[in-house]
């Protein structure tokens with residue numbers, strides 16, 4: 596009997612996540628030197644981790660023989676102090692992706708529905724399908740989550756509704772009053788999940804903590820993979836009422852977040868000078884790309900995150916041609932936007948190179 600015939604039916608139809616390719620893989624495939632390749636495909640921080648986080652990670656390695664603190668005590672204490680909530684209102688995950696998966700473990704099964712925007716962060720849909728639930732996808736309006744349409748799609752079978760603000764892949768955000776009103780109007784049987792992976796880049800990022808203080812069924816997600824520059828270490832967190840956090844904790848592996856990541860994340864939260872610099876640099880880099888695209892008469896979507904969508908025509912061809920020249924960006928075909936590329940804001944030199952290479956491949 597084939598293994599295939601033993602797996603659950605959902606496995607056979609499960610779509611596969613396509614990550615931005617690592618630099619080494621592109622170098623191997625195309626015979627390029629890794630040093631000459633820049634990756635602007637996964638919304639990572641081009642300025643790396645904060646030096647303080649790096650030092651803390653190196654120090655933590657000295658005790659690599661010990662299991663990590665499964666409860667992430669120090670990191671939750673630090674998050675509580677920085678974000679003004681209780682330590683028991685945070686759960687730390689192996690990236691915020693893991694919290695999305697824990698929500699699936701805790702809440703989803705066949706017959707359940709999950710409402711989400713399209714295009715939005717693709718992992719909401721992948722996790723929904725893994726648990727045999729149905730993804731209800733609501734198109735964006737003017738590249739933004741349409742909160743009215745999302746609310747209208749909720750049925751008695753809905754368990755979760757995802758809102759990604761700023762949204763990946765568009766970089767657009769919903770306002771604080773709109774998000775608070777949306778969350779407060781959710782029916783009692785629905786959990787609202789608000790993904791804030793890029794919130795630190797947006798000076799007007801909504802503060803949704805009042806919802807948690809009101810005891811509502813919401814879970815907010817954040818990550819250390821973006822502005823904190825720790826994507827390689829895999830650490831993110833969710834915050835919610837203590838009773839929701841306690842139930843999600845039952846679903847996680849005992850040592851889901853490694854000790855190096857925990858130490859680095861604590862130190863990263865302390866280095867506000869570094870994050871302020873990254874916000875400034877990102878804004879300048881965004882302006883550089885916006886001006887570059889405008890000068891080339893290319894349409895782009897105003898973004899409050901650290902990436903930008905630009906309409907280039909044949910996105911697949913330009914993605915491929917850029918990659919051959921050592922610039923990795925993200926094609927948008929799988930998001931239903933074949934004419935667009937999503938480009939992470941890089942350092943000034945990386946942005947300049949991207950624009951120059953774009954000229955070269957557009958005219959070829």
Ligand SMILES: Cc1ncc(COP(=O)(O)O)c(C=O)c1O
Nearest residue numbers: 690691692716763792818820831
């Ligand atoms: C909107 C959004 N949420 C969550 C994540 C996952 O982040 P993490 O690296 O913490 O799993 C990403 C990563 O790209 C993202 O874009």
